[in-house]
Structure formats: C-alpha cells, structure tokens
C-alpha cells in the first residue's frame with residue numbers, strides 16, 4: 001500500500017495543463033494507478049486526478065460503490081480514464097455540493113453540466129465512450145477539471161456557498177474528489 005501526499009490548493013503544480021499519455025499498459029502507468037487507488041481509498045475519496053499527487057499526466061480515477069454509510073449515493077463504476085474528452089450533451093446545468101482532497105474539510109456549491117458524453121482510454125489503451133448524467137457526470141467534470149488546472153472553487157458562482165464542511169449546513173453528505 002503506497003499512499004502519496006495529496007497536493008493542496010495553492011500549490012502551483014495543481015494549476016498546470018496535464019500532458020497526454022502516449023504509451024499504455026506500462027509498469028510506470030500501473031504503479032501510478034496503484035498509488036492513485038491506494039491514496040483515494042485511504043482518504044475515502046470518490047475520485048482522484050494524477051496532478052493531485054504531483055504527476056502531470058491526463059489520468060483520472062473515480063468510482064462509487066454501494067456503501068451503507070451513503071445509502072442515497074448514486075453508484076458510479078470504478079473507472080480509469082486517460083486522455084479524456086468531455087462533450088456536454090445539452091446546455092442544462094445543475095448545482096451540487098462538492099469536496100476535493102486538495103481542499104480538505106471544505107465544500108462548495110458548483111454548477112455542472114447535467115448530461116455529458118465522455119471519451120478516453122483505460123489503462124490498456126482500450127477506448128471508453130460513455131453517456132452519463134447526474135452525479136456520474138459531476139464526478140467526471142470535477143476530475144477532468146484537475147487536468148486543466150481548475151479546482152472547484154474556481155467554478156463557484158456565489159462564494160457564500162463555500163466554506164468548511166463542519167460549519168456549513170447544506171444537508172447533503174459530501175465526499176471528496
């Protein structure tokens with residue numbers, strides 16, 4: 001088990017444009033993904049982007065299993081997504097509370113596209129092409145923003161909807177991405 005330090009907002013390495021992966025199924029990529037999974041699970045996150053552990057590659061992981069602690073949470077398949085391309089399928093957006101492992105203890109209300117197509121590759125280079133909505137679409141947008149150097153507070157429309165989780169009363173349970 002190798003958990004890596006998660007960079008926190010303010011670190012310039014979180015603001016870079018990530019580089020595309022050109023070679024798949026390598027020992028380096030397997031090691032990166034293992035470290036990302038270990039780190040995400042150790043911190044009980046639902047997603048993690050490689051730049052969050054200081055690796056500037058277009059690699060994200062995410063997934064939400066059935067969890068008795070979050071009975072109302074939508075299940076999202078455990079996914080490795082490399083070199084993603086996102087295409088909103090309508091202009092419709094919805095607000096939702098988000099947290100991020102790079103901003104521990106904080107949450108904010110963020111508008112995201114409701115319906116989305118995403119394409120990319122898995123760790124073996126096999127194509128992924130999915131059409132999703134709701135929470136699944138939100139998680140993908142949050143993670144892929146990390147690859148463009150964008151953190152969720154940069155998308156909050158009203159900064160009154162941003163603060164410390166243990167102080168705010170939004171009602172919803174928020175897990176970090």
Ligand code: NI
Nearest residue numbers: 100101102177
């Ligand atoms: Ni995040």
